[in-house]
Amino acid sequence: xxxxxxVSESDKNLRSPICCxxxxxxxxxxxxxxxxxxxxxxxxEAGGITQQIGxxxxxxxxxxxxxxxxxxxxxxxxxxxxxxxxPGHQSFTNLRSRGSNLCDIAILVVDIMHGVKDRTIxxxxxxxxxxxxxxxxxxxxxxxxxxxxxxxxxxxxxMKVQSRDVRDEFERRVSGIIGQFEKxxxxxxxxxxxxxxxxxTSLVPTSAMTGEGIPDLLLLLVQRTQRxxxxxxxxxxxxxxxxxxxxxxxxxxxxxxxxxxNGVLREGDQIVVCGQQGAIVTxxxxxxxxxxxxxxxxxGAYQQHKEIRxxxxxxxxxxxxxxxxPGTCLYAMGPDDNLEALKNSVMEEMESVSxxxxxxxxxxxxxxxxxxxxxxxxxYLKSKEVNVKVSGVGIGPLHKKDVMKVSAMLEKKRTxxxxxxxxxxxxxxxxxxxxxxxxxxxxxxxxxxxxxxQQFKAYVDSLIKEEKKEEAVxxxxxxxxxxxxxxxxIILGVKVHEGILKVGTxxxxxxxxxxxxxxxxxxxxxxxxxxxxKKGEEVAIKIVGTNPEEQQKVFGRHFAIHDELVxxxxxTSIDALNHQQHTxxxxxxxxxxxxxxxxxxxxxxxxxxxxxxxxxxxxxxxxIPKK
Ligand code: GDP
Numbered sequence: 001x002x003x004x005x006x007v008s009e010s011d012k013n014l015r016s017p018i019c020c021x022x023x024x025x026x027x028x029x030x031x032x033x034x035x036x037x038x039x040x041x042x043x044x045e046a047g048g049i050t051q052q053i054g055x056x057x058x059x060x061x062x063x064x065x066x067x068x069x070x071x072x073x074x075x076x077x078x079x080x081x082x083x084x085x086x087p088g089h090q091s092f093t094n095l096r097s098r099g100s101n102l103c104d105i106a107i108l109v110v111d112i113m114h115g116v117k118d119r120t121i122x123x124x125x126x127x128x129x130x131x132x133x134x135x136x137x138x139x140x141x142x143x144x145x146x147x148x149x150x151x152x153x154x155x156x157x158x159m160k161v162q163s164r165d166v167r168d169e170f171e172r173r174v175s176g177i178i179g180q181f182e183k184x185x186x187x188x189x190x191x192x193x194x195x196x197x198x199x200x201t202s203l204v205p206t207s208a209m210t211g212e213g214i215p216d217l218l219l220l221l222v223q224r225t226q227r228x229x230x231x232x233x234x235x236x237x238x239x240x241x242x243x244x245x246x247x248x249x250x251x252x253x254x255x256x257x258x259x260x261x262n263g264v265l266r267e268g269d270q271i272v273v274c275g276q277q278g279a280i281v282t283x284x285x286x287x288x289x290x291x292x293x294x295x296x297x298x299x300g301a302y303q304q305h306k307e308i309r310x311x312x313x314x315x316x317x318x319x320x321x322x323x324x325x326p327g328t329c330l331y332a333m334g335p336d337d338n339l340e341a342l343k344n345s346v347m348e349e350m351e352s353v354s355x356x357x358x359x360x361x362x363x364x365x366x367x368x369x370x371x372x373x374x375x376x377x378x379x380y381l382k383s384k385e386v387n388v389k390v391s392g393v394g395i396g397p398l399h400k401k402d403v404m405k406v407s408a409m410l411e412k413k414r415t416x417x418x419x420x421x422x423x424x425x426x427x428x429x430x431x432x433x434x435x436x437x438x439x440x441x442x443x444x445x446x447x448x449x450x451x452x453x454q455q456f457k458a459y460v461d462s463l464i465k466e467e468k469k470e471e472a473v474x475x476x477x478x479x480x481x482x483x484x485x486x487x488x489x490i491i492l493g494v495k496v497h498e499g500i501l502k503v504g505t506x507x508x509x510x511x512x513x514x515x516x517x518x519x520x521x522x523x524x525x526x527x528x529x530x531x532x533x534k535k536g537e538e539v540a541i542k543i544v545g546t547n548p549e550e551q552q553k554v555f556g557r558h559f560a561i562h563d564e565l566v567x568x569x570x571x572t573s574i575d576a577l578n579h580q581q582h583t584x585x586x587x588x589x590x591x592x593x594x595x596x597x598x599x600x601x602x603x604x605x606x607x608x609x610x611x612x613x614x615x616x617x618x619x620x621x622x623x624i625p626k627k
Contacts, residue, residue, distance in 0.1 A: 014233040015262055016057070016080040016311040017225035018102060022123040023109030028139040031208035032109060033085050036066070036218065055259065055313035056083045057289075058218070067219040070154045077226045078233060081218070082311045084259070102242050102261050104232060105225050106134040107217065112173050112205065113143050116180035124184060133228070135202050135220055136188060138177065142207040144169050155205045155213040156192055174203065191220055235310070239263030241330040243273060244313075244370070246396070249302075252286055252317035256324050259313050265332060266307040272342040273321065274328035274350060274371075276395070279343035280320050288315040325350070325395050327370030356382060356390055363389030364417075364456070365406045367398045368424040377424045380449050388456070391418065398423050398443070400431040407439035417460050420444065422452055473506060473573035475499040478565040481538065486555040489521060490543040494565065501533040506546055506568040509559050516568060517553045518543040 021029045037056050058066075059080040084103065106127055110120055127134050141158075142149065146166045150158040159167060174190060181188045181201075191202035204220055206213035225233060240262040249255045256273070265271075267287055273280045288302035289312060308314055316330075328349050331342045349371060356378040357363075366381070368374035374395055381388040391409065394402050398421065406421055419440060425447040436443050442459060446452035476499030485491035494501075503523055508516045523530050524540040533539045545552035553559065 013235045014078045014226065014230070015235045015309070016078050016082050017104040017221070017229065017233055018082045018084065018259065018261060018311050019105050019107060019221055019225075020084040020103040021107045021109060022127070022134075023107075023137075024111065024114075024117040024119040024123075027109040027111040027114075027117075027120070028137075028208045029109050030085075032107070032137065032139060032206065032214075033083060035208045035211060036083075036214055055085060057081075057312065058083065063218055063222060066152075067215045069152065069157070070215050070219055076222060078222060081222055082259075082313060084313070101130050101132050102240075102259055103132065104229055105221055106132055107137050107221070108134050109137045109139050110177060111140050112138040112170075112177070113140055115173075115177050116184070121184060124186065133224065135191075135204060135217070135224065136181075137213075137217055138174065138203050138205045139208055141170070141205045141212060142210045144173075149210045150212055152211040152214055155216050158212040170205070174205075177203070191216065197224070236262050237264065237334075239265060239330070239332040240310070241265070241332070243324055243326050243328055243330055245326050246321060246324050249288075249315060249317065252288070252315075253319070254321045255286075255288070255315045255317040256321050256326075256330075257313065257315055258330055260308060260310045262310040263332070264307055264309050265314070265316070267305070270333040271316070271318070272331045272333065272339070272346050273324045274346040275320075276323040276325060279346050280324060281339065281343065282318040282320045284316055284318050286315075286317040288317065289313075325371055327372040327374070327395070353378065353393055357393065358389045358391055361391050361409070362418060363391035365392045365394070365402065365409075365421045366390050366424065367394045367396075367402060367421060367426050369396070369426050371395060373425055377422075377449055377452075380453065381422075386453060388453070389418075397427040397429060398432050399429050400435045403432045403435045403439065403441050403443070407435070407441050417463055420456060420459070422456055424449065424452055473567050473569050474502050475569060476501045476505065476567045478507075478541075480561050480563065480565065483555050483561070484540065486557075488545075488552055490517065490552070490555050491540060492543070492555065493538065493540050495538045496533050496535050497564070498535060499567070500535070501537075501539070501541070503531050507543065507565045508568045509563050510566055511563050512559050515553060515558060516546060517559065517565070518545045 021033060023029050033056065036058075057080055060076045060078070063081060064076060106123075108120065108123055108127065110116060141147065141155075144162075144166050146163055148161050148163075148166075150161060159170070162170070178188050187200045188203050189200050191204050194200050194202045202220060202224075204213055204217045206217055208214075239260070241258050241260045243256050243258050245257040247255060247257065265284065265287060267284055269284045271282060271284060273282070287305045287308050289305065289308065302315065305314075329346060331337075331346060333339065333342065353371070353374060364381075366374065366377060368377055374393060378390060378393070380386060381390060392405065403421065406419060409418070420442045421436070421444065423443055423445040426445075428443055428445060433443065435441075444452055444455045444459070446455065477497040478494040478501065479497045481493040481495055483490070483492050501520070501523065503520055506516065506519045508514050521542045521544045523533055524542075525533065525537065530539070543552075
């Protein structure tokens with residue numbers, strides 16, 4: 001077949017290199033792919049953000065045509081170029097096969113007007129961690145003020161026709177970006193000035209809008225891969241293949257989209273795939289590809305093939321693929337292979353995930369689109385700064401049955417925050433959503449790891465706040481009888497003058513400008529620890545500081561024997577008390593909120609009213625009216 005590319009111009013027998021695109025949001029990744037493809041995918045997608053994985057294959061002939069303006073030695077030894085259309089690095093982590101990168105090279109896109117941003121750095125780190133080769137596209141050169149459009153011109157040609165000012169601004173921005181990369185420990189240089197391609201990463205100025213520099217980018221990708229990766233690109237008979245997506249295809253049943261990075265697949269081959277219920281062994285019924293220069297996702301008729309040589313993005317139709325797990329390897333049975341061994345190999349990949357699951361079964365439920373994205377997300381959740389426990393995981397769209405699992409756990413454990421599902425880059429079925437709503441399970445969705453975590457964190461924080469709110473402070477007034485210990489912690493003998501004294505109550509002293517002296521840690525009645533004391537009782541109390549950062553107040557210096565100690569009531573503690581009204585005795589209720597109920601207590605009807613107002617004013621840092 002033409003696009004399978006047996007039509008190489010050399011005898012090296014190379015396969016096509018695989019390239020992916022990464023970079024900061026809005027740097028122009030989609031637009032760039034779009035431009036070179038000559039279609040307009042971006043317009044068709046929600047918010048212009050690429051969320052699916054697709055690929056475009058550029059046969060050698062097309063590449064030659066696109067780069068002819070460069071008049072370079074464009075001798076193509078590879079049969080073509082396969083570009084994966086990805087929304088950034090989560091897809092890169094999906095594109096792994098048997099422990100190594102599926103992509104041979106990446107384009108790291110940087111907006112020349114904005115330079116290196118946080119997601120650029122994240123992408124850079126990921127690429128370097130994986131030892132991946134890459135080229136930087138300095139995109140949006142047409143946005144330089146006064147830029148003259150030159151169509152698909154090579155960048156050096158395009159620069160020649162620009163005014164002095166444009167060229168100056170260009171130089172300034174490029175050197176700024178070189179400096180920013182330097183800070184990240186990466187040496188970079190404009191590709192046409194780069195004489196040390198081993199140590200220095202090439203920058204290619206491009207415009208995805210008007211096309212300048214695009215020929216340069218394509219040529220550089222091909223040249224770089226065919227020069228430096230001959231071994232990796234040499235065609236081999238061992239199949240290297242990764243499942244990207246599982247989808248139903250009209251007329252073919254459930255099919256899987258795969259990237260075939262090396263080897264040959266044939267109709268009728270026996271294949272082994274990792275499945276949710278164990279290894280899937282099946283036979284290839286149809287091998288389908290989109291037509292060249294189109295994206296694999298574009299609907300329409302597929303070409304059907306007897307065999308396909310790498311590198312290609314293809315659909316495989318076969319029985320029993322419904323539960324195949326995206327992001328895992330596909331193995332083809334060769335004459336010398338042992339089926340049981342292959343079955344074990346495909347399932348091994350899932351083991352890396354089980355290590356992340358909490359032994360006691362506590363934690364959130366995580367759903368992700370592929371094995372790779374699941375792993376990446378689990379790694380993130382495990383990191384020291386985040387540290388979120390995980391009780392279960394799933395791959396693929398979120399269904400009602402997954403939510404049911406989580407809600408069952410909620411009933412057992414009653415840890416509200418763990419009745420949460422973090423759905424990373426997956427669809428949630430309406431039935432799942434409905435069930436979650438009914439059962440009180442929270443579903444968080446995002447296709448950005450960090451944002452997903454932030455949503456969950458905000459929820460957990462609100463729960464904590466909620467809990468704090470529940471801390472009711474009971475009104476009480478104490479008179480000091482004697483001191484046992486003056487500081488750290490303070491221990492006093494007191495008499496409950498009014499109200500009810502409880503462990504945990506914060507105390508302050510109205511007569512001393514409302515200074516807080518701490519919280520009641522313990523109450524002792526005749527040497528016996530008690531939880532509370534009633535009006536008229538005499539007990540010993542231990543007071544500890546509320547704020548560990550602050551030095552605790554000292555008896556005898558900050559306050560003295562004749563000062564009354566009063567529980568520190570705040571608007572929220574009053575709310576809490578109101579919530580708990582049913583648990584208060586009639587006397588306590590009156591004391592707390594006045595005989596007329598909480599809202600608003602008639603002035604003077606409650607001895608605490610004045611104190612309460614005063615303490616609230618104090619909390620708001622308002623002036624307190626003198627008695
Ligand atoms: P992505 O988030 O990295 O995929 O960015 P997009 O491809 O969606 O581009 C973000 C915005 O920048 C869109 O409005 C594009 O039209 C615009 N854009 C992308 N590349 C260029 C370019 O080279 N020049 C100009 N002027 N605009 C561009």
